[in-house]
Amino acid sequence: MTRETYINAALSLLLVLVPFWAWSTGQAYILTLCTKVAILALAGVGLNIALGLGGLVSFGHAAFFGIGGYAMGILASHAQTFDPIMDWPILIEGTKSMPMIWLVAMLASALAALLIGALSLRTSGVYFIMITLAFAQMLYYFTIGWPAYGGEDGLSIYVRNSFPGLNTLVPVQFLILSYVILGLALLFSARLARAPFGLALSAARQNADRVETVGIAPYRLRLVAFVISGAITGLAGALFADLNRFISPTMFSWHTSGEIMIFVILGGVGRLYGPVAGAALFILLEHLLGGVSDYWKIFLGALLLAVVLFARGGLIGTLAGREVAHG
Amino acid sequence: MTFLLFAEQMLNGLQFGIMLFLMAAGLTLVFGVMGLINLAHGSLYMIGAFAAAVVAGATGSFTLALIASLAAAAAAGALIELTVIRRLYKRDHLDQVLATFALILILSEGTRWVFGSFPLYLDVPSYLSGPVTLPGGIQYPLYRLFIIGAGLLLAVGLFALIARTRIGIQIRAGEADREMIAALGVDISRLYTLVFALGAALAGLAGALVGAIQSVQVGMGEPVLILAFVVIVIGGIGSIKGALVGALLVGMTDTMGGVLLPRVFALLMDPSAATTVGASLGSMLIYILMAVVLIMRPSGLYGST
Amino acid sequence: MAEPLLQTRGITKSFGALKASDAISLDLHPGEIHALIGPNGAGKSTLIKQIAGNMTPDSGTVHFLGQDVTALDTVARARLGLGRTFQISALAMDFTVLQNAVLGALGARGGVMRFFLPVMKDRALLARAHEALERVGLQDHAATRTAELSHGQRRQLEVAVALTLKPKAFLMDEPMAGLGAGGSKRLTGFLDGLRAEAPILLVEHDMDAVFALADRISVLVYGQVIATGTADEIRANPDVRRAYLGEEDAP
Numbered sequence: 100m101t102r103e104t105y106i107n108a109a110l111s112l113l114l115v116l117v118p119f120w121a122w123s124t125g126q127a128y129i130l131t132l133c134t135k136v137a138i139l140a141l142a143g144v145g146l147n148i149a150l151g152l153g154g155l156v157s158f159g160h161a162a163f164f165g166i167g168g169y170a171m172g173i174l175a176s177h178a179q180t181f182d183p184i185m186d187w188p189i190l191i192e193g194t195k196s197m198p199m200i201w202l203v204a205m206l207a208s209a210l211a212a213l214l215i216g217a218l219s220l221r222t223s224g225v226y227f228i229m230i231t232l233a234f235a236q237m238l239y240y241f242t243i244g245w246p247a248y249g250g251e252d253g254l255s256i257y258v259r260n261s262f263p264g265l266n267t268l269v270p271v272q273f274l275i276l277s278y279v280i281l282g283l284a285l286l287f288s289a290r291l292a293r294a295p296f297g298l299a300l301s302a303a304r305q306n307a308d309r310v311e312t313v314g315i316a317p318y319r320l321r322l323v324a325f326v327i328s329g330a331i332t333g334l335a336g337a338l339f340a341d342l343n344r345f346i347s348p349t350m351f352s353w354h355t356s357g358e359i360m361i362f363v364i365l366g367g368v369g370r371l372y373g374p375v376a377g378a379a380l381f382i383l384l385e386h387l388l389g390g391v392s393d394y395w396k397i398f399l400g401a402l403l404l405a406v407v408l409f410a411r412g413g414l415i416g417t418l419a420g421r422e423v424a425h426g
Numbered sequence: 427m428t429f430l431l432f433a434e435q436m437l438n439g440l441q442f443g444i445m446l447f448l449m450a451a452g453l454t455l456v457f458g459v460m461g462l463i464n465l466a467h468g469s470l471y472m473i474g475a476f477a478a479a480v481v482a483g484a485t486g487s488f489t490l491a492l493i494a495s496l497a498a499a500a501a502a503g504a505l506i507e508l509t510v511i512r513r514l515y516k517r518d519h520l521d522q523v524l525a526t527f528a529l530i531l532i533l534s535e536g537t538r539w540v541f542g543s544f545p546l547y548l549d550v551p552s553y554l555s556g557p558v559t560l561p562g563g564i565q566y567p568l569y570r571l572f573i574i575g576a577g578l579l580l581a582v583g584l585f586a587l588i589a590r591t592r593i594g595i596q597i598r599a600g601e602a603d604r605e606m607i608a609a610l611g612v613d614i615s616r617l618y619t620l621v622f623a624l625g626a627a628l629a630g631l632a633g634a635l636v637g638a639i640q641s642v643q644v645g646m647g648e649p650v651l652i653l654a655f656v657v658i659v660i661g662g663i664g665s666i667k668g669a670l671v672g673a674l675l676v677g678m679t680d681t682m683g684g685v686l687l688p689r690v691f692a693l694l695m696d697p698s699a700a701t702t703v704g705a706s707l708g709s710m711l712i713y714i715l716m717a718v719v720l721i722m723r724p725s726g727l728y729g730s731t
Numbered sequence: 732m733a734e735p736l737l738q739t740r741g742i743t744k745s746f747g748a749l750k751a752s753d754a755i756s757l758d759l760h761p762g763e764i765h766a767l768i769g770p771n772g773a774g775k776s777t778l779i780k781q782i783a784g785n786m787t788p789d790s791g792t793v794h795f796l797g798q799d800v801t802a803l804d805t806v807a808r809a810r811l812g813l814g815r816t817f818q819i820s821a822l823a824m825d826f827t828v829l830q831n832a833v834l835g836a837l838g839a840r841g842g843v844m845r846f847f848l849p850v851m852k853d854r855a856l857l858a859r860a861h862e863a864l865e866r867v868g869l870q871d872h873a874a875t876r877t878a879e880l881s882h883g884q885r886r887q888l889e890v891a892v893a894l895t896l897k898p899k900a901f902l903m904d905e906p907m908a909g910l911g912a913g914g915s916k917r918l919t920g921f922l923d924g925l926r927a928e929a930p931i932l933l934v935e936h937d938m939d940a941v942f943a944l945a946d947r948i949s950v951l952v953y954g955q956v957i958a959t960g961t962a963d964e965i966r967a968n969p970d971v972r973r974a975y976l977g978e979e980d981a982p
Contacts, residue, residue: 150520156519156520156523158523218717218721221721221724222720222724224519225457225463225519225659225663226659226663226720226724226725226726228463228519228523229655229656229659229716230659230716230717230720232652232655233656233713233716233717234713234717236652236713237710237713237714240706240707240709240710240713241706241707241710243706243709244702244703244704244705244706244707244709245706246699246702250702290846290847290849291846293849293850293851294845294846294847294848294849294850295837295842295843295844295845295850295853296843296844296845296846297846297850298830298833298834298837298850298851299834299837299838299843301823301825301826302823302826302831302834305823305824305825305826306821306822306823306824308817308821309821309822309823309831309834309892310834310838311804311805311806311809312783312805312809312814312815312817312821312892312893313809313834313835313837313838313839313892313895313896314806314809314810314838314839314841314896315806315837315838315843316806320843323844353652357527360523360524360527361524361527364524368520394535394536394538394539396531396534396535397531397532397535397536397539399528399531400528400529400530400531400532400535401528401532403524403525403527403528403531404510404525404528404529404532407517407521407524407525407528408510408513408525411521
């Protein structure tokens with residue numbers, strides 16, 4: 100077992116022990132925080148597939164986060180008011196069933212990623228960064244001007260959506276649900292990285308010429324990676340909306356895109372548990388430092404700067420050293 | 427829509443475009459010469475505006491305020507370049523994006539810590555306020571005309587600097603072949619700091635000029651930053667001419683779109699909905715424009731591949 | 732005379748006023764090593780790019796295995812069996828030697844869009860990868876990170892990855908570049924044995940290697956092929972002597 104695997108195991112243990120302690124001492128607030136960590140980590144896991152494995156610097160992943168969130172908001176709000184989304188040509192009603200919502204969120208995000216990716220991946224470098232940002236901005240302004248779902252003020256979904264067999268309003272139950280989803284995503288991500296697709300995608304990140312010369316088209320690899328990445332981040336968006344029972348255009352803002360990137364970088368870009376470590380670190384800072392000073396983001400900025408300049412591997416990279424767990 | 431209103435909006439579009447140019451010029455120079463994406467450019471705009479507001483408040487002189495904005499932004503730019511930016515030239519774009527994003531956090535929250543969350547006020551000086559009657563009977567604020575004039579003057583100055591001075595030659599050579607100018611004995615470090623500070627000064631001045639019309643507050647630079655990036659992508663990264671054309675295009679599209687689209691939508695739906703939808707679509711329009719330009723010309727209008 | 736495997740007819744490419752390729756016609760026959768030489772700036776890289784599929788000629792055609800591939804990109808030509816090595820090693824530096832070789836085998840086999848089973852445990856791919864590594868002599872370094880290989884070892888790996896494709900023809904751009912005397916000799920010996928499997932179109936500056944290996948040599952000057960022939964014919968050709976061999980020898 101490599102050092103990285105030990106670190107991953109330690110992180111997993113921590114993520115289970117902390118909520119267990121919180122649950123047994125009745126601190127629902129901490130349970131909610133842990134849920135938040137899991138959901139934000141999920142968003143990062145999605146981005147990491149495009150960014151860490153594929154080397155695609157997408158500064159517009161908030162687009163998918165927001166689409167997932169708004170999928171939930173639209174479906175749930177219509178279900179709550181018993182008002183169908185569409186009457187004609189086919190009847191589409193809302194739903195408050197989480198599995199259904201997640202399916203729609205993932206499909207919608209995947210479709211958006213397919214469209215955005217197909218166009219954006221024709222560019223590279225700084226143009227790619229800007230065009231992914233642009234698409235997210237388009238959606239941001241679009242939702243601001245969409246009064247039906249709250250516009251700039253956003254929309255509250257007062258009742259948490261339902262999952263068969265669970266009472267999702269109970270913090271520990273929603274926590275376990277989020278953890279399971281994160282776990283599945285991590286498993287999928289690990290498998291993907293070791294599979295033929297992962298090898299080729301990683302090779303394309305390191306040297307696109309090499310990949311072409313062995314008869315593999317980098318564009319197709321990257322597009323598929325982008326779609327998968329968008330779908331996972333979209334799922335995170337739907338869960339986040341459910342956690343807060345609120346959707347708003349800020350889910351699409353470039354600050355959100357930046358923050359998802361921060362989770363991935365702080366934890367270690369390309370590392371399996373990078374997003375998990377990064378999200379945990381971020382939430383920890385937000386709540387420890389945020390309690391001390393209203394200006395905690397200065398420290399976040401300084402930390403991010405330090406990591407980028409001096410500790411590129413992020414938390415896991417620094418602890419685990421050069422070894423990479425797969426390959 | 428009346429001719430007068432149309433003309434007024436055209437002039438607004440021009441003014442907005444010129445301000446965007448001041449932002450975009452610095453951004454495109456830094457990218458063209460140093461190959462660096464700088465997200466913190468918007469913070470330099472903000473610093474210029476704050477410096478102007480503080481000096482104007484203390485001395486009552488608008489001229490001093492503008493000078494202060496140039497000085498403060500240039501100084502801040504030089505400082506950032508010396509401490510952080512120069513470590514990023516050899517790094518990939520991801521590192522540059524993240525590091526400069528970190529700078530935004532530090533500078534924005536830092537400014538909020540010093541000045542608080544409430545906006546500062548910068549007033550248009552009395553000798554520049556009031557309307558002016560233009561040919562055609564158009565009434566237009568003198569201050570906005572001043573901005574247009576000042577911006578155009580700076581644009582001309584910048585073109586002259588690039589085309590006719592030694593620094594300009596070094597800049598153009600640097601854009602073409604970074605390694606070559608080092609081999610030719612040009613002091614690269616000094617050149618880079620100078621270029622960065624120049625871009626910062628332009629951004630700071632833009633912030634001060636606009637700060638008098640809007641308000642001076644933390645985060646004011648961010649929407650402008652994004653638009654400036656759109657401008658240089660449309661115009662072609664590294665091209666000052668592209669920055670000017672792109673800026674005017676974006677400025678006009680945004681202003682005219684924001685004005686025309688609600689009217690178009692008013693024909694289809696009720697006025698309040700039309701305003702919201704129209705304004706929102708107007709903001710989207712610029713990004714749609716950028717996406718279209720990139721798809722047809724992946725390096726922008728005047729960029730090199 | 733056997734049908735040429737690789738053939739260019741009238742390849743022309745201009746960049747503004749500069750004619751980088753001027754009606755170049757070349758071919759590559761089975762079992763031969765055909766070397767392409769010429770002074771710097773002659774347009775060798777441009778020609779190689781057009782043969783490989785990185786660049787489209789303004790006019791002219793490229794035929795591979797009897798098929799017109801002019802409109803096909805690099806990926807398609809690789810799939811047809813055109814192996815390639817680069818002047819500056821194009822390898823995935825973070826990967827181990829074995830991973831690079833498996834990548835090659837994966838490209839040859841297809842089935843890239845598989846997401847669940849670990850590729851480094853795929854017996855068929857591993858077999859092919861190990862076979863290629865053994866042939867170039869890198870089997871002991873299978874677990875070494877590519878970035879840690881010496882320059883010579885990286886050139887070997889380049890060839891190994893090309894071998895996993897089991898190509899029908901090789902396009903090699905200065906394989907000797909940067910190799911010392913020992914390394915050049917070894918690689919020359921290796922390429923000598925390779926020609927029976929698949930012919931090689933070789934761009935090279937190392938004249939010792941060229942004269943030792945090449946069955947035929949074409950000389951490219953200012954975008955034009957000024958002579959094609961055996962080593963002796965080229966050595967004796969006055970135009971060539973004037974344009975190229977009269978100048979100082981290979982760097």
